Amino acid sequence: MGWFESGWGLSLIVFLPLVGAVAVLAVPKAREELQKVVALGFALVTFGLSIVLAIQFDYGASEKIQFGTSREWIAAIGSNYTVGVDGISLPMIVLSTFITVLAIVYSWDHWPEPRNPKMFSMLILVLLTGMVGTFVALDLILFFVFFEIVLLPMYFMIGIWGDRTEVRIPVIGKVTEMRLYASIKFFLFTLFGSAFMLLGFIALYFRSGPAGDRTFDMIELAARSDLFTGSFAFWVFAALALGFAVKVPIFPFHTWLPDAHTAAPTVGSVLLAAVLLKLGTYAFIRISIPILPQEALNWAPAIGILAVIGIIYASFACLAQTDMKRLIAFSSVGHMGFVMLGIATMTDIGFNAAIIGMVAHGVITGLMFFIAGSMSHRYHTREMSRLGGNQKLMPIMGAILGLSAMASLGLPGLAGFWGEFMSLLAAFNPNPALNVGLFRTLMVIGAIGTVLTAGYLLWMMQKVNFGEPRESWDDVDLHDVDKWEMMAWVPLVISIIAIGVYPRIVTGATNDAVVELIKNAFGG
Amino acid sequence: MLTFLATNANQLILATEELGEINDGGLLASLAWLIPVVPMVAAFAIVFFGRRLPHKGWELAMGAMGFVGLYGILLAFATMNGEITYEGAISMGEFGPIVLEWGWMVDGLSSMMYFVVGVVGSLVFIYAKSYMAGDIRFTWFFASFSLFAGGMLVLVAAPNLIQLIVGWELVGVASYLLIGHYWEDHDNSSAAIKAFLVNKVADVGLFLGVIIIGTTAGTFRFSEILAQVAAGENDLLKKFAFLGGLALFIAAMGKSAQFPLHVWLPDAMAGPTPVSALMHAATMVTAGVYLLGRTFPLYFVEGYAVDVRPIIMIVGALTLFLTGLIALVQTDLKKVLAYSTLSQLGYMVAAMGAGAYTAALFHLFTHAFFKGLLFLAAGSVIHSVHSNEMTDMGGLRKYMPTTYKTFVIGSLALAGIFPLAGFWSKDEILVAFGKASGGAANFALYLGIAGAFITALYMSRAVYLTFFGEFKGHGTPHESPKMITVPLVVLAGFSLVAGLINMPGFSSWFTELTAVRFTVMGDYHPKAINFGMAAAGLSAALLGILIGYVLWSKDAETQAARDKFRIPLLYPLLERKYYIDDLYMDGIVRPLRGPVARAVDWFNGHVIDLFVNGAGALAKFVGKYVYRFDQSGLDSAIIASAAATGAGGSVLRLLQSGRVQQYAVMIFAGTVVLVAGFIIF
Amino acid sequence: MIVNQFLILGAAVFALGVYGVLSRRNAVMVLLSVELMLGAVNLNLVVFDRAFRDELAAGQIFSLFVIAIAAAEVGIGLAIILLIFRNRSSANVDELDLMKL
Amino acid sequence: MNLDYHALLPEIILAGTVILVLVTDLLPVKKYWSAVVGILGTAAALVPLLTLSFCDSLEFCESTGVRSMFSGTYVVDSFALVLKGLFLVVALVVLLMSVGYLEGGRFWQGEYYFLLLASVLGAVVMASSRDFISMFVALELVTGPTFLMAGWRKGDDRSNEAALKYFIIGVISAAILLFGVSLVYGVTGQLRFADIAAAIAVRGESPLLTIGVIFTILGFAFKVSAAPFHFWTPDTYEGAPTPVTAYLAVGSKAAGFVGLLTVAYVAFGTTRGLWAALIWILAATSMTLGNVVAIKQTNIVRMLGYSSIAQGGFMLVPFGALVAVDATPDVLEKAFFATVTYIVIYAAMNLGAFATIIAISNRIKSGEIKDLAGLGLYAPGLAGLLAIFFFSLAGIPPVAGWFAKLVMFNSAIGSGSGWGLALAVIAAVNAVVAFAYYGKVVKSAWFDAVPDTVSDAMKSDSKVAPPLVLALGLTFAGTIAFGVFPSLVTSLSEFASSLSSGL
Secondary structure, eight states: OHHIIIIIHHHHHHHHHHHHHHHHHHSOTTOHHHHHHHHHHHHHHHHHHHHHHHHHSOGGGTTSOEEEEEEEEEGGGTEEEEEEEOTTHHHHHHHHHHHHHHHHHHHTTOOOSSOOHHHHHHHHHHHHHHHHHHHHBOBHHHHHHHHHHTHHHHHHHHHHHSOOOEEEOTTTOOEEEHHHHHHHHHHHHHHHHHHHHHHHHHHHHHHSSSTTSOOOBHHHHHHTGGGOOHHHHHHHHHHHHHHHHHHTTOTTSOTHHHHHHHHSOHHHHHHIIIIIHHHHHHHIIIIIHHHSHHHHHHHHHHHHHHHHHHHHHHHHHHHHOOBHHHHHHHHHHHHHHHHHHHHHTTSHHHHHHHHHHHHHHHHHHHHHHHHHHHHHHHHSOOBGGGOOOHHHHSHHHHHHHHHHHHHHTTOTTSTHHHHHHHHHHHHHSOOTTSOHHHHHHHHHHHHHHHHHHHHHHHHHHHHHTSSOOOGGGTTSOOOOOOHHHHHHHHHHHHHHHHHHHOTHHHHHHHHHHHHHHHHHHHOO | OHHHHHHOTTOOBOOGGGGOOOBOOHHHHHTTTHHHHHHHHHHHHHHHHGGGSTTTTHHHHHHHHHHHHHHHHHHHHHHHTSOBOEEEEEEEEEETTEEEEEEEEESHHHHHHHHHHHHHHHHHHHHHHHHTTTOTTHHHHHHHHHHHHHHHHHHHHOSBHHHHHHHHHHHHHHHHHHHTTTTTSHHHHHHHHHHHHHHHHHHHHHHHHHHHHHHHHTOOBHHHHHHHHHHTOOHHHHHHHHHHHHHHHHHHHHHTTOTTSTTHHHHGGGSOHHHHHHHHHTSSHHHHHHHHHHTHHHHHSTTSGGGHHHHHHHHHHHHHHHHHHHHTTOOBHHHHHHHHHHHHHHHHHHHHHHTOHHHHHHHHHHHHHHHHHHHHHHHHHHHHHSOSBGGGOOOHHHHOHHHHHHHHHHHHHHHTOTTSHHHHHHHHHHHHHHHSOSHHHHHHHHHHHHHHHHHHHHHHHHHHHHHSSOOOSSSOOOOOOHHHHHHHHHHHHHHHHGGGGGOTTTOOHHHHHHOOSSSOBOOOOOSSOOHHHHHHHHHHHHHHHHHHHHHHSSOOSSHHHHOOOOOTTHHHHHHTGGGHHHIIIIIIIHHIIIIIHHHHHHHIIIIIHHHHHHHHHHHHHHHHHHHHIIIIIHHHHHHHHHHHHTOOHHHHHHHHSOHHHHHHHHHHHHHHHHHHHHHHO | OOHHHHHHHHHHHHHHHHHHHHHOOBHHHHHHHHHHHHHHHHHHHHHHHHHHTOTTOHHHHHHHHHHHHHHHHHHHHHHHHHHHHHHHSOOBGGGOOTTOO | OOOOHHHHHHHHHHHHHHHHHHHHHHSSSOTHHHHHHHHHHHHHHHHHHHHHHTGGGOSSOOOOSSEEEGGGTEEEOHHHHHHHHHHHHHHHHHHHHHHHHHHHSSOOHHHHHHHHHHHHHHHHHHHHBOBHHHHHHHHHHHHHHHHHHHTOSTTOHHHHHHHHHHHHHHHHHHHHHHHHHHHHHHHHSOOBHHHHHHHHHHHOOOHHHHHHHHHHHHHHHHHTTOTTSOTHHHHHHHHSOHHHHHHIIIIIHHHHHHHHHHIIIIISGGGHHHHHHHHHHHHHHHHHHHHHHHHTOOBHHHHHHHHHHHHHHHHHHHHHTTTTOOOOHHHHHHHHHHHHHHHHHHHHHHHHHHHHHHHHHHHHOOOBGGGGTTHHHHOHHHHHHHHHHHHHHHTOTTSTHHHHHHHHHHHHHHTOSHHHHHHHHHHHHHHHHHHHHHHHHHHHHHHSOOOTTSOHHHHHOOOOOHHHHHHHHHHHHHHHHHHHOTHHHHHHHHHHTHHHHTO
16 A cells, blocks of 8 residues: 555545546436436545545554655745645544535435536535645645635535525625525635735745745744744734634634525535534644744634634524524534634643544534435425424434434533533643633633523424424425435434544544644644 | 541541552452443433334333342442442543543442432332333333433443533433423423523533643542542642532532522423432432532542532522422422422532531432332322322322322431431431531521421421322322332332431441542541430421421312411412522523524624625725726816816816727826826825 | 927927827827827937937937838728718717716 | 847748738638638747747757847847747637637628737737837737727727727827837937846936836836726727637737836836836726726626736736835746736636637627526536636636736735735735626526526527637636646746846
């Protein structure tokens, strides 16, 4: 398997889905079965390769970049095709390929309207390339490219297959279809952030050394972090943080998220929640903090405060929602708040918490969006006030929804708990350079946030699952979970429980890498 | 050893080596991981395969529970032969310096809990088979029930704080499922949510307490934390012990339903009766007391969280007194028992605060039997009259003799009548209050004696209203089947004799059992019976029964007529449960769910999006006007400049010129401006 | 050599051309005005050439090129104007507003 | 005089083709033969460019380094080679686009190709011009034919109007340019760029020189349609036949940039502070104005007109960022490199966008953005191309535009000055704003329902003229390849940056 370790394997994981997309393109439009098979086949092979990656990975040296390679790419600006995996990116890669497979499986019999399996599966595959690429890129420009590639398929998914209900756009006052508003908002928001992020990348490059010795290599830049100081570092961190914060999203850059998640088709929401949001948090861990550690400490209080505001704010916003999907969407803001709180502590515990929180949020919220999608597919409404008694009408779906809600509110033994709890734990003893009092206050507020989180999820469950079903559903064909749904959801349920019971599934890969990262960034 | 413990009230025993040989428990302890695992596995197995089994999953639940009961008995006997201390741990993941561990602990405290959960649980499970027969979600019920017991056992087995959280919350979620078992009814699911949320509020305390204690101690293992406490060298831990201890106590207040977080427990009656029995007797509500017991030295060793103790005593005393009073006005039989549980929990918690570790656990132990008994008996009654309301009962003595007898035994035990189980444990608690110093202890003592009186009063009320007089319900009640009465009889037997295992001056087996090796004991067991205190407690109870007899022994048409003691102000206050629920709902929950949440949502759409969409709108707006200027705004610009310069027709002439000339104007103007600018600067 | 006076003359002619371009309605007249501007340029070039006594006579040569190209441009311009005149029977520039906002 | 015929071969071939096209038109053959001759001739002209470029590794080629002729007024260096190559390729694509377009309407075909190729000849000459006389001649050769081409839809009033507006503004700009040149000549006594630079270095700056420089630069600003000299652009783009618009937006604009680059770097290299500040202003206003106004457009070609103003602004950024910078060769080269890169990528993607629009409007007979609605449903291929080119224009990876923006930012920030940074920030915000209208086109094509104006015949008519397919293929390949492997462009533009180091 020498070829696999020399960087080819990783590149294969990144680009195979793209090949798959082209292959699907080559299939005639009428032959839907074949399109599905091809798409699933490529996704499965990619997933299989990522499992091979995970097996071959040397967990004893998870802080080292493995399976990496560096080839000349754009010599003129000093950017290379540098990829590699370490313990931090490995779980994210597996998560991405895993969720994508499930997304295609789920889609098998649930193509959103207007029906176009060909294009839809192509977009999913392109998205996969973008996602995995972002996680393996070790060159800032390469990272930027993949980071942006992700936007395109999602833009189309939301725009073409999104929610067609008419909404009145706040402030502007125009009435338009939800999908149109959401897609452009999503795109412009992210683009705005990433434009400044790119400026930050370039600024780092020019500060990274004398002419001729400059680099976009993240690892190399992290090693030269002493060069980035003063107001330069301040502004660069701000620029990078803006780009990442929009993606995460951190309050107050989050307003694209509820719209985009709500408007997106089921699979779009799943991928958006499960993987795309992680690009931002991952970037904080991978780029901002190792390269600008001192500045990260200066910014940490602000990030922490915003994260905690996000937790509380999202909870209240969720309490006000009447639309089930929008509620789940808003809950992401809160969960990512916990992730960002973990990052803001600038400790190894916090980073581990953040990563496991990311993975957990991926599987849990992914599952919840799947269910929300399937439910609105059957009920033709997402208004919780019109639902009720779902547990009676569809017991299995109700049970899975219940499980995912429990996981989402951070029930120990399920995946969501570790990220939440360990973030709070990390906030008790943040990095020595940070204000202990502030972070402990944040810890307390964050802990209170868990109560609110439980509140909105339980009330959602009450409205949706419990009670007697309305008579209006008597004549509606409400079949319980079908086989494709089962095949897509059971793996998620299993991973939720598995990560909850045995968190080493994630931390086993991340811990050494995180400890090393913290040591390199902050010393000692 | 006994004498040593008994004679040194309030004195720390630091020299653990004096406690004799430590037994690692051998195979029995090393396999004890099965205790939490078996019910948990059973719970999942029931979900997936239960429906296909002949008894629809009950046999799995019963088997698991029976296994735990047997294991608990074995461990109890093994512990009698010598103290066992065993800690198993499997590493489950690393977070930087923190290693997460799953483990199981076998020592006196946990063995006692295994025993209680296992034995009481088994009896309740037997009972439930018959009670729940025909329920639409029979299988699901036993899955949740197993999860409930399993969660409790995870909690009890936890050798570290983090696993404790896991068990703690599993118990919470299982209780949510069970309380909301009949979720078709909105009130039931609301009760379930209430239970979960109130516990979640308390869990904030648990989270913070665990974080504070664990982080400052640098370890989450009880054994290591308590060893540090004993050694007294960790100044950081000392500094934070008060906060951490207080936070953990808040957690205990939630699970053990202490005032003012007690509100969920009465509502939890929405679940089927076996759930109430198990929840009130063995699992869930005992978790808080267990937690205090497990971390007991933290509150007891000077320099740590000793200042929390008065708070614990006051909270416990208030709970035992205030909730006891509410029990007096309840008409729902189960609610009477529920408030009585609250009251008894108040005793246990206050006892912990008073430093009476053994007394508190002992009361927990005896209470498990008689409260389990009372609930099951109440369930038996309810099963037969199809109503919870005591106004629909009366005269059942004749119809349900076994139930009647066992219920009375339970009531007497609860009221603390010599020589039943409750007498011994309650007496020990009162003695502890008396021994402890400080205003809080006195407060607890007075309220404790008053509480004994109130307990007897409301229990006699319940007995009279239910079993005496004329039957007021519909149909003919009949005695319950064997599956129901047998557990009643067994529990009645325990209620009769359980107190004897820790009779002062006679036996100290329970004290020895629960004396945990690595905890630094500040505990005592009275060497001999304290006759003064016993007399005080007993006479208060007898007085209560007497007054109860006077008030309720005579039958009457209406409940109002029987409840003759309607004191103005106090009665409505009790009926409204001191308005605490109203305060929570109207003061906190509704505003948060309503106006506050809506305000945040509005803020999202109108303030943040004001900037976002406003930027978009601004761009469009600017675009519109720039475009207009670009294309035709020149006219006005020229008029303006013409007016300004006063130039006559020559400039105005331009107005009539064509568009292309306006472009030309712009070009020349731009050129001139730029040239002028550059020449000047 | 009196350069400044010629320069001023050149600038004045250029400005006159500008004025004509801006104020004339007839496209042909606009075209003529542009020729005026180019004339000013030629004047400048020739004057400078003489002032420098440029051995290559670059200025003068340049002005020849300008004249030649200006002639070509007039040809193009007239062709376009003719086209428009044929379509609309008018060569007024102020009627060119089809693509108005 | 010793002429290097090898170096002049592209111009000679092209000039020959121009004549040949005219002759073909007179012959009694089908009209498209003119196009075929033009295409073949243009392609043939590329051959000597290649041999010149790879002269060092070719046996028959005599390496002489920079080939300078006519006392240094005509230079064939690597910069010239790259840009000539670009012009020829652009010409090829525009020819391919034109064939079908002209066949479909009532046009004079032979003359059209003649004029187009003449204009390209001008551009090719421009790349080598190193004095004002030849540059002026080249410039007029580029512009003159396009005046006529703009009015090529002779029966269409809009087209006529476009031509006249373009013409009048064009000649005015030429006059301004010439006036500026005459003043520069007056101050320095030179017309050759190198000599002018030397003279300025000796004499220093004077108000007259300042006026001259500004007038000269502004003359070029018209060609690159930088605000506030852009007014003709939207009207002309909208009115002119679309292939002509494509040529104006790419070929003619690129020629303007070539002139601007050469003049600014070579002739006025020593007064960099002056023109850099001027260009800073032009860049900022062009980007902002172009983008903001484009949002409101409803006609796609007119929108592309404003878009090209904005893109022109982006191309100017690297120069503008040179304000208040120490003139290290590295920085200068970077700016030069950035602009050349931008031009090359812009050429590929913008031509592609125009080609797609031609193909689409052939089908739906409309140029309104709202009429594109539902294109993704009945013509996914065209809609896909549309998305690719417009995303490229918006600068979204992996299609080429992102790299153009990247190098633009790179040079602006790399200049190390606050002014450069400020311009980069303005550009960044503008890059986001730009998506609002590029996205609108994609949105219309992909997200909206098919409107009533689209008949079933239009939906089922999937025929695209083969030359147009070729044009689409070329631009598509370029856009993708440049985006994924930007080194394809950078090797060209680095090669071209020789000019800046010649300072």
